[in-house]
Amino acid sequence: GAVVSQHPSWVICKSGTSVKIECRSLDFQATTMFWYRQFPKQSLMLMATSNEGSKATYEQGVEKDKFLINHASLTLSTLTVTSAHPEDSSFYICRPEAGSYNEQFFGPGTRLTVL
């Protein structure tokens, strides 16, 4: 099956710093990237959707200036949490999709802890 990687897998940072999370689809071209956030013992919540070369579309309640998404190539998308605060501590998961109806592949997730 397709391989999706996320880096880093775990990051701890101080409040006020910015953190960049990378998501790579290693053997297929991701025309669309979905970013999810999962709080402890909760379900996945979609944050934003991005198409390669276009600006991301954010879900209601997600601050686009705080969660910067770049999808500059078909194999790499980044999520940058700017000026992180403790309430941003969460598990962030990407899901690349090549074309329509390809729901099988998720990244392994990045656990962000903001002190």
Next chain:
Amino acid sequence: AQSVAQPEDQVNVAEGNPLTVKCTYSVSGNPYLFWYVQYPNRGLQFLLKYITGDNLVKGSYGFEAEFNKSQTSFHLKKPSALVSDSALYFCAVRDNTDKLIFGTGTRLQVFP
């Protein structure tokens, strides 16, 4: 709006016994339904999906799910549970904007 509901926060089952994890859906039009499993601090792993066709869908690791249109359900099943099946299970539906909408998750605990 499309949605799925997982009525059980946790399901406990003895190893070797059959297991069922429940999911009901609410959609307009034909449902595209999915099951995923999540182990601690890991991303989601795809188990199976229903798009059309046979109501009994077979998936990975011996899991299967039955699509029941009259009951609007898509319960996940396995004939004989393993301790290693203990994990968090999510049901999901693809909505009419092609986004995946997830249920709240059900924690499966299989006891030896």
